[in-house]
Amino acid sequence: MSVSGDVGKDFLRPPRIARALVALFAAAPVRHALLNDLAERFVEMAREDPGCARRWYWGQALRCLSPAHRVGLPHRRRLGSGLARRSAVSGGVQDVRHATRALIKQPGFALTAVLTLGIGIGGTTAIFSVVNGVLLRPLPYAEPDRLVNLWQVNKSWFDSPNLSLRSWAEEFPASMPTFHDWEELSSVFENVGAYDDRSYTLLEGDRPERVYGTRVTSGVWRALGVAPLLGRTFGPEDDVLGAAPMAILNHGFWERRFGGDSSVVGTTIHLNETAYTVVGVMPEGFYFPSDGYSVWTTFDEESKATDRSTQYLFAIARLEPDISLARAQLEMEALTQRLVESRGHNPDFGVRLVARMRQVVGDVQLILLVLLGAVAIVLLIACVNIANMLLVRATDRRRELAIRSALGAWRGRLVRQLLSESLVLGVLGGLCGVVIALATFKPLIAALPTGIPRANEIALDHRVLLFAAAISVLTGLLAGSLPAIRAGRAEVLETLQDGGRSSTAGRRRNWTQGSLVVAEIALALVLLVAAGLLVKSLSQLTSVERGFDSERVLTFRFAVPASGLGRPARSSMPRPATSLSPEQVNQLEYVTPMVARLAAVPGVEFVALADNMPFMGGTSSGTTTLETSSGMHETNVERSAVSPWYFRALGIPIIRGREFTADDGPNGVRVTIVSRGMAQQYWPNENPLGRRLKRSTLEAASPWLTVVGVAADVRHQGLDVEPRPKMYMPYAQSPRSRVDVLLKSRVPPAVVADAIREAVADYDPTVPLPDIRELESVISSSVAVPQFRTGVVSLLALVAGLLAVIGVYGVLAYTMAQRRSEIGIRMALGAKQSDVVKSVIGRGALLAGIGLAIGTALAWAAVKSLNSFLFQTSTHDPVMFVTAALVLAGAALAASCLPARRATKIDPVEALRAE
């Protein structure tokens, strides 16, 4: 610190905050002299040692805070304050006791304030608990911020017309050899592991059970760094070809299925008819890759031996201690380049690192923060309301305060007292809020859409409770600061002289109250506009033309079991020609009688199969060559293999031609049905029936398919995804081992669900019971996230609007009460009732008007952040803004009517007498 830089004004002035303390808290008779003399002494001291001077000045300033400074003697009663002086600490306790007593004396006010704050703090705490669980709590691994996911990047898919492909391009799975190259040659990772999820059928006990598991290499355990509760994790010896299959159990699964028996280690379990030895159990709270996976197994022999063309692995790695993500990314890109040259990697594939937390949390961050912001706005509005109420209370007591001040009561003490009142309110409000948060916790979790990651980590833990405590104190201080400062500056003489009629102080007070209400209305409008836009977007989404009818449609995913194949054929189907592989033949033979069995269930109208149903996951697509009037055309369209009755079951109209029938079997002519969009795009103004197309390129060996029908467009991947050109093939001509079964029921779906399950169990007792869902509920789940955020924001907007309107009412009621005598005089002098009403409502309209104007400007700027959440709704929709403003204006005007009515009932004589 250079000496020359200190010369100047700064050097010679006492520290400002300390000076303010003296000015605020020193006793009135000595304040002026004290300020002057302390400053002078400070200047003298600062010339020699500025630091010492500052410390000395602060010491003296802090002494002004204690009541002891004003008396210098113990055990003296002070006139007017009615409180015995003690040390500062017990003075504080005294304040709290006094504040509590004052609040008890006014239970109505106290209850309203505590409840208002409770709702605000409770809501904020609840949403914070979600933010905490999803975004803030660390993942249950050692040093989780060092973990990254490794992906390949498929550069050739960047321009694909298929939406799914474009989004998969950046996170493309790896092949086993590529993973081994990474493991062996990368220098930036401590450990690397590969994993892949699977669903298994656990054959243990009486009933087979579907279990979700993950295949992992030993590197995964080393990367995660969590020790098992029992037994051991996998080691490098378990990764090699020929090693015995091993399994590790999840804690919850172990307790539920194996009774928490520690002797399970070393026993064998059967997953998908393979025997796995249980070698360990993980501790409670551990999950990977997400909550819901019950078992981790080693890779099977076949998978270990897959080549570079089979890309299905996820990879996770731990960064070396001093390497940053960015640096690791660059090194891996360089490594990839070297591998292209040295090991013949495909140059179309790049590499990408994503921090593990980011991978897990994904895009949910923005919406959670938006929700937190919205609820914070509501808390702010509640705060403003409380501040207004306290201001009113303070001014009601200003005569009392003025008298006490005149009798020598120490201003700082009064300020402290008022602050402790609002602090007590804040703390009580916080307790109320925590109770509310606890009570609404379970319903909140239930209402969360299933897409929210790490929902299992959401809890009211110590961080959440600390947050609740902090905002209670903050809210209390914030709400009380304005009235407290006001009271501190109460003009004693003025207040006592004019008996509380309008003075400059009074006018300033009204202005403050008014501006607080204006702020409330502005904020409430912002929330209302946001809610309105979200509601509109949601209704657009749910009412969009889907292209199919999901009413009374049930669906379940089915995997043809390996053991089911090779059974004696139940039908007298002729052995098909060799267009199908032997596996496909077996699959077809298994599935066909099952469909017949299901169709026989009473209440079921249609049964159909599809390799992917609408809304049940992605869709497959591929290069297709079309025969058009302008020659051969190669393009990319979506594909689906469906059985007969599919279109009938889903109510998809066939616009031209026909549905698939039982004749479209493996031996029949290869046919296809195209979507309307596809027909219009490639065969405009002509009949597409009879045209031919084939999968893959012109030169490929795939067979030509003849178009026999045109079906209406279907929103396949989601309500907000536009339908793309699509072709359907008969299931019998390309069977799969995993298939979606759909059933159209004549009766309410719940009635037939059990019968369907029984039919499946009856057909093949070795398969797990199917997880039957109603298509309607699947579609509802797809809009669960928009529904959730729309619901929350709407609720918040409602609360905010209500609070703002209550604020308007409060201000008007108070102003009117203050001006009773004035109104009485005016009425006595001949003012009509309607004039009085007009003046009250006029004031309300003015407040609302200014608030709405400011709110509109704020909302106009704020809605930009909602863009990504809206479907077919524009953010700057004037109709929406006007509607929201009108709603709020109407409510505010309605709130002004009550005080206006009361004003007309003022009896002039009484009002004047009461003065």
Place this chain on the structure above:
Amino acid sequence: MTKGDHLGEFELVVLLALARLDETAYGMSIYDEIVATTGRDVSVPAVYVTLSRLEKKGYVTSRVGESAEDHGGRSKKYYTILPAGLSALTLSRSMYDSLWAGVSLKPRASKS
């Protein structure tokens, strides 16, 4: 002198300090005197407030001074002891003297 109004400890300290300063001084000088004589870290606001109440009790009087040190428009309040104050000091001293007389500070042997 008002009835029953003995000087409190701090009032005594301040008044004595003022007495030492040839009976006329302003707030900070009195503070300095107390610090210099007793070595006690005193609170400046406490000194000022005590002077103010001593004035109310009629033991000292004050005037806003034009002394040689005043500059920059900051005039100081100068306090002077009044006869009543001197009497209070004398009374106080005799009271303490009476109490101190015959007091031995050695602990007595315990009775057992």
